[in-house]
Amino acid sequence: MGLFVNITLDGLANGMIFAALALALVLIFRATRIVNFAQGAMGMITTFIASSLLGRGVAYWWAFLAVLAIGFVLGALVERVLIRPLQGKSELNPVIVTIGLLVVLEGVAGTIYGNSSRGFPAAYSQSGLTVGHTKIAFSHFDVFILVSVLVLMIATLVLFRATSLGLRMRASAFSGEISRLLGVRVGLLLTLGWALAGVAGSLAGLLVAPTSSFSPYFMDLVLVYAFTAAVIGGLESPVGALIGGLITGLSISYVGGYLGSGLQPLGALVLLMVALMARPEGIFARPPARRV
């Protein structure tokens, strides 16, 4: 029983991280119909920057904020420089370009920081909390993960549902041409979508790094888990990303806890295939309409 509870709690914390990165994928997919396979690598590079800042004696929270800002700029930059020229081309082109960006970022991080994995500090203590007299596998840091991802989710929802900026973002994602005719600056809002995704990706990197071996490749698996989560949620809905993240996190955790951690990616693959076979449009997506 204790094992089950601990595995569940672990899955919950991981699921929240997957949800943050899945949210990044959803923000970009909503805006530009592209899955950004470099999202994990972008979070990786910003986390390495955070590590450098901390190494120079910058306080943790300043580094934290700085890195979120860098993620914002990086996301906007990638959209403007790499994605904008691909508009109107085959949907395979952006996939290949983001994959190219993924390997470039990993290569750059490897060249600068070396392959050896280094530690990355957590914001709060990582030793388990004590409930009654038993120690559970849920630390102050896990609480921080839970809270920060929830804050991110709520902020996104408020932005989309309750502000005029969010309305314009939704409109330009829904129909770029009509929005442009109505005076919405569509291009700018697409860039903003990528920039916000950059923030979510940076946050995911900062949350994953303390509990993983911190190497240039540490976000690879997180990215595919987040992709699984986003697809389960339908690639369009922030709430779907949260629920997909939790489903993925818990499934991965149970597979890891009972069958061995080596089978976790395979478990995710099975989950993804089942999800795609059963409901290709995801749980929270609108009914499918095929574009001819």
Place this chain on the structure above:
Amino acid sequence: MTPPAVPGLALGRARWFRRLRLPTQPLARHMILALCGAAVLYVVTSSLSPYNDFEVGEIALYVIALSGLSLLTGVNGQISLGHGAFMAVGAYATALLMTHTHLNFLLELLASIGAAAILGLVIGIPATRLKGPYLAGMTLLLALALPPIADKWSTTFGGDQGLTTTVPAAPGTTNPEEWLAWIQIMGALIVVVLLANLLRSRFGRTFRAVRDDEIAASLAGIHVARTKVIAFVISAGCAGLAGAFLGLSTGVVNTGEFPLTLSIQLLAAMVLGGTGTLMGMWWGAVLLVYLPQWSTSLSGDFNLGSGASAYLATIIFGVVLIVAMIAAPTGIQGGLRWAWGRISVFGSRLGVSTPSVSEGPGATLHGPDQVRNSG
């Protein structure tokens, strides 16, 4: 058209050029090209050092994997970011058979094709319902999911050490590297001829039709799902054979040989060579084998650390991939075709080359098609 200055000379040149043209019948044409390639490669491999023979063999095995990927992505429009996984399955299938049985070498190679093709079927069936980015994500996950399985059951798959492979003994006094290179070159030529014929057949046309417009293809009576699965199975089978050859080249099969980077480099090499062509895959394979070496020497020139050289190759691959996608999506082969087209146009102005109406109906019938399919 400007009339040629010296009519007699131009006519003579035209006849000379006409006689050099390859036959238009696909099988004969591809066989002749393959035999010429084999002859050239035979001369090349017998004059090279054993290490260079090893590299030529590696180029040949990557040609096999890339041709399959080019068929899948370029001709059928399905992307795969996980072709390294199919290579791994082929490599492990051959290595397991070599460890536990004493089958005929050719049967072992066929088994590697079969094993990878079965995985291709398993992935290809759900893939029929998926569009671009979804399929990309699923195959990416496949590339990450398969290698840890071999680590999990390390008693079967040999763990970190991996399984050893043995190349059948070379005949006579041939040195083993040259012999292996020959096996791989023969494999590559057979695969490329088969695929080239396939692409000129009914299958090739249905592959392209499905890529261009699924709904139109199904209205024309093409079974879209079956066509996509067939393309996936063929492509996976090619990758399986390439994996088996990779295992033979390195002598061992372990999970370290099939990282995610391999799958991405295959994709990059395919794009650079020229997506959808077969000829371009030779350029892609050459890049795949030599780029890491060039980057190692380059990082030596710039006094980068030894660790950096491995990453430099990755960075170059990535940058070239992005630039190619934005600036030159047709790759090297596309560029060569464009250049050849310019030369032909220039030549026809001089009254020299390219079939025209005056050369009879046979030439025009196949003319445009050749321009498109000559790769």
